[in-house]
Amino acid sequence: MQNKTILFVDDSPSIRTLVRMILEEAGYHVLISEDGQDALQHFNGKTINLLITDLHMPRMNGIELIKAIRKLSKYRYIPILFLTTETKSEMKNEAKAAGATGWITKPFDKENFIKTINKVIR
């Protein structure tokens, strides 16, 4: 579990802080970005083991971000989880179609959050 890098993208600063805390506590290396555009800059060749992204963000939203990343050969297969408050399936399907691995439903608790992450990176 150690030394895995997770990029977390969300436009809410407080969520970013919270998630960073949880992930670091769990022993991950954490990068954060506030929207898709910003996040893309991290995909510059360095190793990212997991991307977790919000869907509703200014500038570049989560779906666009996922699509963009799936086009980068180095990152075609990295797991991508998206955060969603929507319980409707359309959004999930759209994100899956764009290449997302899975989702985390907001609000989440620490335990479930880490569990979901462990599901896609081990």
Next chain:
Amino acid sequence: MDDLSASFVNEANELLESLEEALLKLENHPDDQEEINTAFRVMHSLKGTGAMFGFEELSSFTHEMESLYDLVRTGKQKADKNLIDFTFKSIDLIRRLLDNPKDEETQTMEKELLNEIKTKFSAGETREKPEPLPVHKTKEKKKGNQVTWYIRFEPHRDILKNGTRPLYLLDELADAGGIKTFLHTDNIPDFKHLNVENTYVYWDILLSSDKDENFLRDVFIFVEDESRIEIEKISEHNLLSHPEFEKQITSLGLHENITPEKLQQLTAVLSFPEKTEVEEPEEEITGEQPEPPKEVKQDQEEVPDKEDVQKRILHETVRVPSAKLDELLDIISEVVTTQARLGHYSRHHEDPELQDITEDYEKLSRQLRENALGMRLIPIYTILIRFKRLVHDLSREMNKEIRLKTTGTETELDKSMIEKLYDPLMHILRNSIDHGIEPPEERKKAGKPVQGLIHIGTSYQGAFVQIKISDDGRGMDEKELKKVAMEKGFIQPGMEISSKELLQLIFRPGFSTSKKVSKISGRGVGMDVVKKNIEDLRGSIELETEKGKGTTVKILLPLTLSIIDGLLIHVGNNRYILPMNNVKQVFPVTRKELKKSFNNVISKDNHQIPFVNLIKEFEEKDTSQKELYLIVVDYGKKEMGFVINSVEGKYQAVIKPLSRLAQKQEIFSGASVLGDGEVALVIDTNKMIDKFINT
């Protein structure tokens, strides 16, 4: 967690501010989809994030608001005054919920508002409610019986492309208990047709675990739509730990095709210590054939959100760099100046055609100019809104109770000016909060209301905008100020200094009255910077204070870049421009009338109008015998008059700053280059009157 909650509260406040801003805009443009969306988004975010940080009351309330705004979004509810007023009320409530959700008053308020939503806004409507958020359920772990599951997992071909590692899923199952897997490779095509990016294998899995079916389904939650997953309980016992079964199973090949039927045959003969009853195999869970894996192409952008894109285009506002607006304004200034030259030329040439063209051109340039200036204007509330929180936070931090009142927030200022106002205003506010307003006990003792008041009032004052920040705090003590000034060497002992001069010292670098350094406003540091900032905007700043009563900071800003409609007038041989919006009436007056007037008050239309004779005040020789004019202007609620020689006409004036050298006078706000290349000064009517009548 405390810091985290605080950061959420901060963020929520920011969201609320943007909501307030959106509402203020909605008030004027109820159909503005963009603002409606903003409101919706704010509620949506508050709901989601709030729940994460344990603000459950807030989350459930914003959930209702979100539903309400969903109605607005879909056109089922109008963004009318009712709704906006109601939303303002809910903002108050949300702030309270952020502050102290358990407060009784807050809870009553919440109940009232929720009720109001029901009665006022959804009467008879069937509204599609987004589902409320699930409150975390701590999963009840049914401890106990180890049962055995049969699972068939056929991943869809493209599973890797979604970043899923099928083996991780098997690992996850393995974590839940004992596992036995059978790998099937019969779907792998020959090498020629093999796509290394696809997944062709599938598994049969036996799992003995105390977990229920939901748990198992959860393992496959991300892939269940596209992959084929069958889950069946084959035994109420832990088969894998049954020696007989284990023997049987291990004798099977790695690739053995396992079916529930086959397993049942195997288990039927087994004996278990207690219950032997075997559950009826439930009916096939996935009767349907797995859909042929969708070709998830990676470049299918156009598919999902066509409609969304269209909407976005419809409501898009175009962002333009400020620099371009500046450039536009420069060009328009040139256009206006050129138009003035054209006007000048055409007046001296009797050519009706030319005069027609000139008139048209003038109209167009006026429209152009108003348009361009309008683009740059922003109401001042855009920054004041940001201060509400500052005051709230700081006063909390200082254990003070302070209310921020704002008036005249619709007053518009040029964008560049608004931006540059933020820092100085913030500094002044910080000073008021930190040094001005007293702690509650002190206020009580002084017989003041416990809650302090800071008032930011904005208004147009002739060609200026005035921003007045006053607090009802302790004010400043002149003696104290003098002492500090002496200590710091700003004044020498025995030196006479007027209170006005003394107060001006506050704006000097290095002057401070604060006894100790405070985290919030530092120590007097910055009033010099504040002054500089304001002067950079060609404004002026003044401070008034009364010990025990409070302090007022007055900022006057010129409508700098303005190109204004003016009246071009003559006083002696010089021409001046009077801002048209101040001018009420123009009367001819005779010298006789002037002579008869008593105490510089003249009677016109049964009005007694105090006046200033500019010819005299500007020390012009009044040699002509021609008729004079009285220009009546607004002065606050009163009327005042200026006596001048003649009126040349209306004039669009590009106001240029008077050089710093010339700014020391107070009665002209700028100058304008006329059509013939000469310069005319722009009169600031208020200051002019202040100077000649009130002193």
Next chain:
Amino acid sequence: MEKEAVETVERKQHYILFYLAGEIFAINVKYVLRVLEATTFTKIPKGPSFLKGVVNFNGSVLPVVDTYLKLGMPAKKDFRKSLILVLNITAEEKNVNLGILVDDSDDVFEVKDSDIKPYPATGSKYKVEYVDGVIERKGNFILILNPQKLFATEAGTEIGNNILLDKENQTEQDDQTE
């Protein structure tokens, strides 16, 4: 305050020459933007006394200083033949353009720094800080004025700084030069 007096010996600089009421002065050309003909001024009623008025300079509003008043010379009434030197100086960390009225200006010349003699601190008409030095040229003594110091304070004060050494009365004198 800037330290401009310290210069290397070998340096040569250009100066513009101008006349005021029969006296000759020079200013370093680095301060001079343009020379304009003085046409009509727009006077500023109730403005500072040292300001003659404002004129249009390239579409912006240029304040013009009454140099005669400033330098304690007899007031001049007729400016029809006068010129305006447009200067650019720094005042309170800002670039400021201003014009100064002169009778005439007809030459730019080069002077070695070493040829500039110090302006005597005593027995002279002006305070020494406003004069960068004196040069002798064609038998005339020319005062090199420092416009930076001479005019910069104008931007900050209501009344022009008093630059005369012997506090001589600067009020209106009606006799007219030439």
